[in-house]
Amino acid sequence: MNKDDYDIILCGAGPANISLLPDLIQKEDIHRCLILEKSNTLGSGAIGQYRITANSLGGVFLEKFQNKDDELSRYMRTTAEWAYFSERRDEAVELRYVGRFLEHIGAFVQQHKTLYKRFEISTLSTVEEIQLSDDGRYAVRYTVDGQTREARCRKVMVNLGGQVNNVALPHLNAINSDAMLKGEYDEQIKAGHYQNIAILGSSHSAVSCLIRLIEQLDVKNPIQLLVKRDFKLFFDSPQAALTQGYPFVDADVCQASQRVNRYSGLRYDSFTFARKIQRGEIPNLTVVNIAADDPETLRKRLDSVDLTIKCTGFSATPVRVLDIDGSPITLRQDAHGLIVDHRLNPSTVSNRTLENFHAFGLGAGIKTGGDSGGEESFSGRIDGVWIYQHVVPRLTCH
Numbered sequence: 062m063n064k065d066d067y068d069i070i071l072c073g074a075g076p077a078n079i080s081l082l083p084d085l086i087q088k089e090d091i092h093r094c095l096i097l098e099k100s101n102t103l104g105s106g107a108i109g110q111y112r113i114t115a116n117s118l119g120g121v122f123l124e125k126f127q128n129k130d131d132e133l134s135r136y137m138r139t140t141a142e143w144a145y146f147s148e149r150r151d152e153a154v155e156l157r158y159v160g161r162f163l164e165h166i167g168a169f170v171q172q173h174k175t176l177y178k179r180f181e182i183s184t185l186s187t188v189e190e191i192q193l194s195d196d197g198r199y200a201v202r203y204t205v206d207g208q209t210r211e212a213r214c215r216k217v218m219v220n221l222g223g224q225v226n227n228v229a230l231p232h233l234n235a236i237n238s239d240a241m242l243k244g245e246y247d248e249q250i251k252a253g254h255y256q257n258i259a260i261l262g263s264s265h266s267a268v269s270c271l272i273r274l275i276e277q278l279d280v281k282n283p284i285q286l287l288v289k290r291d292f293k294l295f296f297d298s299p300q301a302a303l304t305q306g307y308p309f310v311d312a313d314v315c316q317a318s319q320r321v322n323r324y325s326g327l328r329y330d331s332f333t334f335a336r337k338i339q340r341g342e343i344p345n346l347t348v349v350n351i352a353a354d355d356p357e358t359l360r361k362r363l364d365s366v367d368l369t370i371k372c373t374g375f376s377a378t379p380v381r382v383l384d385i386d387g388s389p390i391t392l393r394q395d396a397h398g399l400i401v402d403h404r405l406n407p408s409t410v411s412n413r414t415l416e417n418f419h420a421f422g423l424g425a426g427i428k429t430g431g432d433s434g435g436e437e438s439f440s441g442r443i444d445g446v447w448i449y450q451h452v453v454p455r456l457t458c459h
């Protein structure tokens with residue numbers, strides 16, 4: 062094998078790609094794997110900075126490494142986060158601890174070069190473009206230390222994270238949800254710079270932003286929640302939803318698990334908070350239905366607001382993909398991100414599937430159906446650490 066030839070290249074080392082590493086390590090037929098990460102940190106990606114709780118219970122993050130005897134699993138069980146999750150198996154845990162837990166995977170592999178010599182990690186390395194070759198392999202070009210390098214591989218995993226869908230708003234002072242979730246506006250908010258705040262959207266991020274504003278930052282000024290639909294809530298069974306008087310239809314029930322709103326529903330802390338909103342228990346919060354608003358009406362509403370927080374979903378961070386002849390390839394997307402098939406392969410706008418090219422992280426992800434189950438009424442993407450660690454390996458590692 063040429064020195065720049067790999068079996069597999071992971072582009073980006075956030076939660077999506079790093080979660081795959083424990084499975085790749087077990088695969089003897091992977092002789093060389095290259096991991097390219099633009100930052101200095103492996104594993105946590107965006108979630109390491111979010112100041113909210115996870116929509117998963119602590120026990121979920123233990124599953125991958127319990128009852129296993131390999132070096133990585135044994136090490137993961139010695140970490141402080143393992144103890145933290147073990148004590149909170151049935152509680153929603155802080156997302157930044159999930160980030161730190163994932164960081165240990167990359168750090169352990171990076172530090173134990175002899176053990177993991179098949180795995181090369183290159184940080185401060187930015188993937189610039191990926192080109193198809195006539196032998197079916199991919200050429201990945203990346204910059205490191207101001208120099209462009211090229212590595213080739215049979216299989217490429219492209220998970221560079223997501224960017225907030227940029228809804229054009231007739232309002233200058235609009236920020237994205239992730240800035241709010243990372244605490245970038247905490248000082249201004251605590252200093253009382255904003256008398257009126259609006260949140261746009263009824264997604265997980267919208268509820269997380271509200272929890273931050275009301276419970277963590279103790280905002281007492283008026284907040285408007287501008288929504289086009291009510292929150293979707295998660296229930297273990299149709300019976301549980303009925304008992305709590307939650308309206309749902311058959312298409313909201315996952316046929317594989319019988320859970321209601323299995324992937325789209327708010328869980329744990331977000332569920333509790335959404336219930337408080339629905340019961341009108343947050344005195345400074347007004348929920349406004351904007352489904353029928355035209356742009357002018359929305360503009361008038363936002364005139365009275367001095368900060369708008371956009372919670373309008375994510376799309377995959379794009380990377381330049383080139384065809385064999387060097388012409389750019391446009392990948393198919395919809396309002397929820399990149400469209401991938403049952404093997405998590407994207408396709409071109411002319412419907413050509415990119416074999417051995419996989420995308421499944423934020424802004425890409427899997428749709429409901431097939432082995433992953435899920436409710437028919439959900440048109441978004443399924444992402445999250447459990448999916449990356451349990452579903453993705455069997456769809457991509459072949």
Ligand SMILES: Cc1cc2nc3c(=O)[nH]c(=O)nc-3n(C[C@H](O)[C@H](O)[C@H](O)COP(=O)(O)OP(=O)(O)OC[C@H]3O[C@@H](n4cnc5c(N)ncnc54)[C@H](O)[C@@H]3O)c2cc1C
Pocket residue numbers: 072073074075076077078097098099100102104105106107108111114115116117156186187188189220221222223242265266269378421422423444445446447
């Ligand atoms: C608000 C919110 C809450 C969430 N809560 C949960 C939860 O509770 N539980 C859960 O399991 N999941 C949760 N998720 C979903 C999921 O786990 C995260 O979205 C996760 O961050 C996605 O991982 P990723 O690797 O796709 O992207 P990112 O976390 O964005 O990581 C991408 C990585 O790629 C690197 N990168 C970017 N561009 C380049 C480039 N050109 N070259 C090289 N490297 C590059 C970045 O530096 C980064 O390290 C949540 C998501 C959001 C948005």
